[in-house]
């Protein structure tokens with residue numbers, strides 16, 4: 408009566424095994440030979456077309472599906488694994504993380520709760536993060552997709568700390584206080600989005616001006632808090648940034664901690680870019696004050712080189728964290744014995760119920776490389792940024808647009824009509840496949856932006872970027888002179 412062929416397991420495990428090994432080998436080839444590829448190439452029309460075929464009804468062999476992946480997907484990825492990739496803030500990934508992902512997929516654990524040992528792996532990473540950031544053993548931590556969500560969780564716990572858990576039932580409409588949060592004007596846009604999603608509204612996020620080093624101006628912060636209180640509003644949270652996305656600046660976290668403590672505000676740190684620098688004693692000196700945060704958002708998938716996605720939030724007061732999210736439900740009943748034992752569970756600390764085993768790739772990465780080697784890798788990205796900045800300062804044709812604190816360098820080619828020419832330079836370099844910088848605006852000026860997060864990047868790629876910036880700069884600015 409029942410069709411024994413209905414299972415999705417293969418009927419022939421041996422041929423599946425052969426095909427699996429081929430797939431693994433192809434990915435190892437891809438990573439080991441990545442330097443021989445262009446960083447990025449535009450997708451041809453026929454490849455775009457390939458992905459418009461309709462709902463597949465009949466089966467297709469794994470072999471054929473893998474072949475089309477190799478042909479139509481692999482060559483047209485964004486290129487962040489490539490050492491020449493310096494756009495936005497992207498990690499390069501590692502083979503260790505890749506293999507760990509495979510193992511996690513094999514287990515197919517749901518980390519919302521129950522499976523005890525996978526959850527213990529996640530809890531061990533939480534303890535490692537407590538140690539790294541000098542947090543107490545009672546602090547809680549949770550893997551999430553990325554810092555966008557980790558920052559949202561930080562803000563929500565901050566809100567609970569200020570107005571209590573009644574907000575969960577009442578909703579903001581019935582709360583009289585107008586809650587106000589503070590961050591710098593260089594902070595990541597996901598913080599505004601977090602205020603929107605939380606229903607507090609982005610207008611209630613004060614974007615404090617920065618000093619010449621792109622750090623939040625603490626005098627203005629203090630004045631703004633005073634003004635908000637005088638106007639009857641309720642300041643509840645201040646968000647410092649450890650590594651701004653634009654230029655890699657680090658706020659004066661100690662100074663912010665002091666103000667937050669004096670004003671009884673929650674101190675959250677957006678450490679997506681830079682918090683993991685705590686692994687290096689050299690970089691840690693720039694991050695002092697982060698240990699005093701009430702909550703920290705960070706991304707293992709950026710500087711930590713762990714495969715996407717691997718965001719994380721650490722919260723000092725685990726009770727408040729749990730009170731912000733946990734919900735009793737009949738079908739999620741906790742027991743003291745059996746498979747439903749163990750409380751609180753990860754699903755009590757965030758919006759997700761079903762969760763993947765993200766912790767495993769982080770656990771593997773930290774075990775296999777060790778903190779010392781990861782620290783050295785991060786230090787090297789900073790040294791390369793310093794090298795790039797020095798080359799720019801020595802060149803009469805290039806100009807540095809912001810001081811370099813960590814691993815992000817913003818610069819431009821000096822010429823007439825510089826904004827237009829430099830925008831053109833960035834696109835030309837990207838299309839050439841030589842390197843992949845991105846762009847931003849620094850103090851109103853268009854900047855070529857190199858964010859050196861990839862562990863594979865070496866001096867060669869920095870020299871290539873410099874060479875290409877000069878070459879395209881000269882030709883594009885000359886062209887526009889002739890036209891004028």
Ligand SMILES: *Cc1c(COP(=O)(O)O)cnc(C)c1O
Nearest residue numbers: 496553554555595652679680706
């Ligand atoms: C990347 C980044 C974010 C957002 O993190 P995601 O992991 O992309 O969600 C937030 N803040 C800063 C400073 C970032 O660099």
